[in-house]
Amino acid sequence: MDVIIRKIKHLQRIKPNASWLQSQRSFLLSEIARSQKPIKEKKPFLVFPLFNFSKIFRPAFAIAFSVIVLVTSLGTIGVMNAAQNSLPGDLLYPVKTVLEKTQFTFTTDDASRTKLSIKFATQRMDEFNQLIDKSEKTEDIQKTVKKFTQQMVAVQEEMNSLKEKNAQKAAEVAKLIQAQTPIYEDTLIKSTEKLGYILPGEKESLKQDINQALEELNKTKQVTDELIGKETPDTNNVPEDTETTPQEIVVPSSGETIESQSTQFENIQPSTEQVDKVE
Amino acid sequence: MADLETINKEKELLSRTVSGDKEAFGQLYDFYAPRIFRFIRLKVGSQTLAEDLSSESFLRIWEYLQRGEREIEESFQALLYKIARNLIIDYYKRKSSQEILMDDDFKEFLEGQLIIDDTRLNEDTEAVHRALVNIKEEYQDVIIWYYVDELSVPQIAKIMDKSQGAIRVLIHRGLKALKEHLEETE
Numbered sequence: 001m002d003v004i005i006r007k008i009k010h011l012q013r014i015k016p017n018a019s020w021l022q023s024q025r026s027f028l029l030s031e032i033a034r035s036q037k038p039i040k041e042k043k044p045f046l047v048f049p050l051f052n053f054s055k056i057f058r059p060a061f062a063i064a065f066s067v068i069v070l071v072t073s074l075g076t077i078g079v080m081n082a083a084q085n086s087l088p089g090d091l092l093y094p095v096k097t098v099l100e101k102t103q104f105t106f107t108t109d110d111a112s113r114t115k116l117s118i119k120f121a122t123q124r125m126d127e128f129n130q131l132i133d134k135s136e137k138t139e140d141i142q143k144t145v146k147k148f149t150q151q152m153v154a155v156q157e158e159m160n161s162l163k164e165k166n167a168q169k170a171a172e173v174a175k176l177i178q179a180q181t182p183i184y185e186d187t188l189i190k191s192t193e194k195l196g197y198i199l200p201g202e203k204e205s206l207k208q209d210i211n212q213a214l215e216e217l218n219k220t221k222q223v224t225d226e227l228i229g230k231e232t233p234d235t236n237n238v239p240e241d242t243e244t245t246p247q248e249i250v251v252p253s254s255g256e257t258i259e260s261q262s263t264q265f266e267n268i269q270p271s272t273e274q275v276d277k278v279e
Numbered sequence: 280m281a282d283l284e285t286i287n288k289e290k291e292l293l294s295r296t297v298s299g300d301k302e303a304f305g306q307l308y309d310f311y312a313p314r315i316f317r318f319i320r321l322k323v324g325s326q327t328l329a330e331d332l333s334s335e336s337f338l339r340i341w342e343y344l345q346r347g348e349r350e351i352e353e354s355f356q357a358l359l360y361k362i363a364r365n366l367i368i369d370y371y372k373r374k375s376s377q378e379i380l381m382d383d384d385f386k387e388f389l390e391g392q393l394i395i396d397d398t399r400l401n402e403d404t405e406a407v408h409r410a411l412v413n414i415k416e417e418y419q420d421v422i423i424w425y426y427v428d429e430l431s432v433p434q435i436a437k438i439m440d441k442s443q444g445a446i447r448v449l450i451h452r453g454l455k456a457l458k459e460h461l462e463e464t465e
Binding site for chain 2: 005009012013016020021029031
C-alpha cells in the first residue's frame with residue numbers, strides 16, 4: 001500500500017501553467033470589477049422607454065413623481081446633513097470627506113481654496129475635540145490629528161500660492177487664519193491632559209502626532225505673521241486682532257504638567273459657529 | 280494549507296471578500312488556484328477544460344459570497360472544492376466518460392511539465408492517473424484530497440457533508456479500488 005501512496009503523491013507535482021495562473025488572476029479580478037458595477041442600478045434608464053409616455057403626463061403620475069422627487073431630495077439632504085455632523089469611524093463619515101473633496105475640487109479661486117482649507121482644519125479640530133474623551137476611538141483620534149496636520153500643510157501651500165498672486169488678498173486671508181490658530185493650539189495642548197485612559201504605547205504615538213500637528217501649526221502661524229507684517233506698512237490700516245503677537249508653541253513632554261500658554265483663548269473651543277466665521 | 284489556518288488568515292480574507300474586497304479575493308485565488316486546478320485536472324480529460332472549470336469555480340464562489348443572503352459558515356476551501364466538484368459533475372452529465380477518456384491529453388500534459396528524463400516517474404504518474412479516473416467518483420475525490428492535497432479527514436468531511444467515520448471508510452475503499460485497477464493494468 002505504501003508504494004501506491006507514494007505513487008499517488010507523485011500527482012502533487014501537477015501544476016498549472018504560471019502564465020495562465022497570472023493572466024487568469026487579472027481576468028478574474030476584472031470580471032469581478034465589471035460585475036460589481038451593475039449594483040449602481042442604472043436599469044431605470046433602460047426600462048424607461050418601455051413606458052407609455054402619455055401615462056407619465058397623467059395627474060396621478062405627476063403627483064407620484066413629484067412625491068418621489070421630494071422624498072428623494074429630502075432623503076439626500078438629510079443624509080448630507082447627518083454626514084456633516086458625523087465623526088471619524090461613523091458610517092457617514094466617508095460621505096463627509098467626499099463632500100469636502102468635491103467642494104475643494106470645484107473651488108478654483110486661491111483665496112477661497114485657502115479659506116476652505118482652514119475651514120476643513122477647523123472641522124478636524126472640532127472632531128478631535130469630540131473624540132478625545134472616547135477611549136474606544138484612539139485610532140480615529142490619531143487619524144484626525146494626522147488629517148489636521150495635513151490640512152495645516154495644505155493651508156501653508158495655499159497661502160504661499162496666494163501670496164505670489166495677490167499679496168493683499170493673502171494678508172486678508174492670513175488674518176482669518178490668525179484668528180483660528182490660537183484656538184487650534186489651545187485645543188491640541190489641552191487634549192494631552194485628557195489622554196489618561198489611553199495605553200502608554202498608544203499615548204506616546206498619539207503625543208508624537210499632536211507634536212507634529214503643533215509644529216505644522218507653528219509654521220502656519222509664521223506664514224500668516226509674515227504676511228500680515230508685510231501688509232501692515234502698505235495698507236496703514238491694521239485691524240485690532242492683528243496686534244496679537246505670535247505665540248511660541250510649547251510642546252509638552254510626557255509626564256510634564258501641561259499649562260496652556262494661550263490662556264486668553266482658554267474657553268474657546270472650535271465649533272461650527274467658528275467654521276462659519278471662517279467662511 | 281495549515282499555515283493559512285494557523286494564522287487565521289483565511290477567515291480574515293474570507294470576511295473581507297464577503298464585503299466585496301477584490302484584493303482579499305485575489306490573495307485567496309493565489310493560494311487556492313494551483314490546488315483547485317490540480318484537483319480538476321486530475322478528474323477531467325483536457326488541460327483547457329481544467330483551466331476553464333478552475334476559472335469558473337472562482338467566479339462562482341465570488342458570486343456566491345456576494346449574495347449576502349446568509350451567513351457563511353463554511354470555510355472558503357470547503358466551498359471552493361464543493362463548487363469545483365459540482366462543475367465537474369455537471370460536465371460529466373453533458374459528456375459520457377468514454378468521450379472524456381478519449382480526449383484525455385494527460386500524457387502530453389505530463390511530458391510538458393514533469394522532469395523529462397525521468398521516464399519511470401512519468402509512467403508511474405500516468406498509470407496512477409489512469410487508475411484514478413476509473414474508480415468511483417467519491418473515491419477519486421477523497422484520494423485526491425487526502426493524499427494529493429493533504430487535507431485532513433475533518434476538512435474532507437466538511438466538503439462532502441459526511442461524518443469523519445464515513446470519510447475514513449471512503450479513503451480505505453478508494454485506496455483498495457485504486458490498487459486493484461493498478462494491478463490490472465500492470
